[in-house]
Amino acid sequence: MSTITLFAVLCAGSWQPSEGLTWQNYELWKDRLALTAVERAYQTLPWEPGPKAAFEMARATNKPLLIWIADGDPLGATSTYGVRARVELWRDRGVASGFILLAMDLADLRLSSAGEEVAAQLPSGAKEGVLILDPMGKRLGFTPTLDPLALQSVLDEARTKPRAPSRPSTQLWPEPSAPKGLRLRVLVKDVQKPKTGTFWHERAYNLGWLVVPDAELDRIKSLIRGREGQSFSMSLRQRWASRDFLDRVRGKAQPFEENSVQKSDLSAKCTAENRYQFQGKFTSSESGAWSLDGANDVQERTRGMDITLLGQAVWDPKSSRWTKFEWVAVGTRWGGSPFNQRMKDEGVSEIGFLATLAE
Numbered sequence: 449m450s451t452i453t454l455f456a457v458l459c460a461g462s463w464q465p466s467e468g469l470t471w472q473n474y475e476l477w478k479d480r481l482a483l484t485a486v487e488r489a490y491q492t493l494p495w496e497p498g499p500k501a502a503f504e505m506a507r508a509t510n511k512p513l514l515i516w517i518a519d520g521d522p523l524g525a526t527s528t529y530g531v532r533a534r535v536e537l538w539r540d541r542g543v544a545s546g547f548i549l550l551a552m553d554l555a556d557l558r559l560s561s562a563g564e565e566v567a568a569q570l571p572s573g574a575k576e577g578v579l580i581l582d583p584m585g586k587r588l589g590f591t592p593t594l595d596p597l598a599l600q601s602v603l604d605e606a607r608t609k610p611r612a613p614s615r616p617s618t619q620l621w622p623e624p625s626a627p628k629g630l631r632l633r634v635l636v637k638d639v640q641k642p643k644t645g646t647f648w649h650e651r652a653y654n655l656g657w658l659v660v661p662d663a664e665l666d667r668i669k670s671l672i673r674g675r676e677g678q679s680f681s682m683s684l685r686q687r688w689a690s691r692d693f694l695d696r697v698r699g700k701a702q703p704f705e706e707n708s709v710q711k712s713d714l715s716a717k718c719t720a721e722n723r724y725q726f727q728g729k730f731t732s733s734e735s736g737a738w739s740l741d742g743a744n745d746v747q748e749r750t751r752g753m754d755i756t757l758l759g760q761a762v763w764d765p766k767s768s769r770w771t772k773f774e775w776v777a778v779g780t781r782w783g784g785s786p787f788n789q790r791m792k793d794e795g796v797s798e799i800g801f802l803a804t805l806a807e
Contacts, residue, residue, distance in 0.1 A: 469756050469778040477776045481637060481802040487653065490538035495523060495549045499560055502550040506583040512606050514547040515557075515566070515579045520700060522551035525656035528699035528789050529576040532594050535651045537578075546607060547580070580606040629659040630773055631806040636696055639778065639798035646792070654696040657806060658688070660773070668716045668724055669763055677717030677727075685712035689730045693755050695781045695799060698789035704753075708734035714757065726759035726775055740784045740791050749794070751783025759803070770805065777801040 469477055483491075496502035506513040516522045518530035543549060554575055558567050569587040570579060577592035578599055588609050589602040637653035664680055671678060679685070689712040694701040714728035733752030739745050759775025781799045784790030 469758055469776060471758060474758055474776060477778060477800070478774075478802060480639070481635060481776065481800045483635065483653070487534070487651065490534050491523075493538065493544055493549055495551050499550060499552070499557070499566070502548050503583070503585075506548040506581075509548065510583055511546065511548050512588055513581045513583065514543060514549050514603075515581065516549070516551040517554050517557065517570070517579060518551075518576050519554060521553045521556075523655065525654055525696055526553075526699070527576065528787065529594070531652050531654055531698055532648050534653075535648050536594050537596055537599055543603065546603075578602065582609075629661040630665055630770060632658045632660065632773065632803045633806040634658055634692070635802045636694075637800060638697055639800045642793050642797065644792040649698065649789075649792075652698045654699070656692070656696065658692055658803060660684075665770075668761065669722075671716060671718040671724065673718040673720060675718070677715040680714045680716070682712075685714050685728075685730075688712065688714070689732055693730050693732070693753050693777065693801065695751075695753065695785070695788055695790065697799065699787050701788040702738075702785035704732045704734060708732050716761075722763040722765060724761045724763075726757065726761070728755075728757035728777075730755040730757065730777075730779075739786060740788075740794075741786065749783055751781075751785055751794075753779065753781050753799070755779035755799075755801070757801075773805050775801075775803045777803075 467473060496505060502513055502515075505511075516533065518526045518533070520526035520530055522530045522533065554567065558564055566579075566581070566585060569581060569585070569590075570577075571590060571592075574590070574592055577590055579587065580589040580602060582588055588606040591598045591602045593599070634656045635653060636656070638649075641650045661684070664684060667678060667680075686706055686709060689709040690704040690706050694703065709730075709732045711729050711731040713730075714726065716724050716726050719725050731752070731754045733750065735748065735750045737746055737748050739747075740749075755777045756779055757775050757777040760772065761770060761774070762772040763769075764771045778798070778800045780796050782794065782796045784794050
């Protein structure tokens with residue numbers, strides 16, 4: 449029995465795994481991990497792609513600008529605040545019709561052209577929250593809280609404040625350049641509802657992105673049906689194992705050191721013309737002394753991930769694009785890392801990842 453398996457047996461207690469991932473239940477696992485309508489509610493809001501587009505739209509319509517700011521991308525891999533805000537804040541509050549919407553990582557906002565001027569509108573020390581600006585960048589309101597009533601109060605107040613007539617801006621904020629390769633959107637969530645007694649833990653999930661480099665895609669397309677599959681590059685497999693298969697369900701997670709990766713197998717094979725399947729296994733674990741909140745209660749701990757991956761892809765030569773590129777990864781996680789909010793459940797539990805083409 450491996451060290452990881454032994455650790456799981458010792459720590460599991462009453463925990464029982466669900467049915468493992470197989471090709472026979474692949475679609476069922478996809479459905480199980482996909483976001484529900486309630487979980488997707490914030491995604492239906494018309495978030496602008498970047499600050500340039502948001503401010504130009506605010507000035508064109510003379511509407512106030514609502515900026516959802518988090519430590520991490522609020523629409524992607526975000527902090528605990530961002531995870532909770534998705535669950536607790538973004539229901540129908542009239543924001544889609546009354547405001548121009550932007551969601552940004554505070555660090556990215558500060559790095560963008562004129563971003564410091566916008567960040568300066570935040571109260572001293574504030575790093576996360578909802579900031580309301582008029583089209584010219586003057587603060588109309590701010591709330592750092594996750595209390596829906598407090599947010600509603602700030603929105604109502606911003607609607608009643610007078611706004612200076614907008615005028616064309618001479619500042620152009622560059623949008624981030626698109627990554628090279630195929631961009632995948634990755635969802636991570638607990639498979640079973642945790643029994644921590646904390647409401648938002650039951651609905652928590654996080655999002656992120658992966659990029660499959662063009663060189664890897666070319667190698668996949670070169671596969672011939674019936675022949676032995678081909679592994680992805682070692683650098684990609686190690687990067688996914690150490691930096692992407694992390695327990696980010698409730699917030700940020702510390703990457704694994706590369707020497708903590710015990711297994712990073714990922715291969716592709718051609719099953720029919722322009723159709724491919726993926727199969728992989730990722731295992732990482734490490735021990736050391738750290739705090740789960742980044743400051744207090746430093747003690748010896750162990751954390752790890754043991755993940756099985758299955759996926760499939762379809763290439764359309766006529767349009768020269770991938771019409772499907774997805775995978776499901778299911779397995780166990782244990783322990784915690786600074787800021788990933790596992791203080792109440794460091795034991796073994798099941799975790800799932802779902803990757804799909806980014807829109």
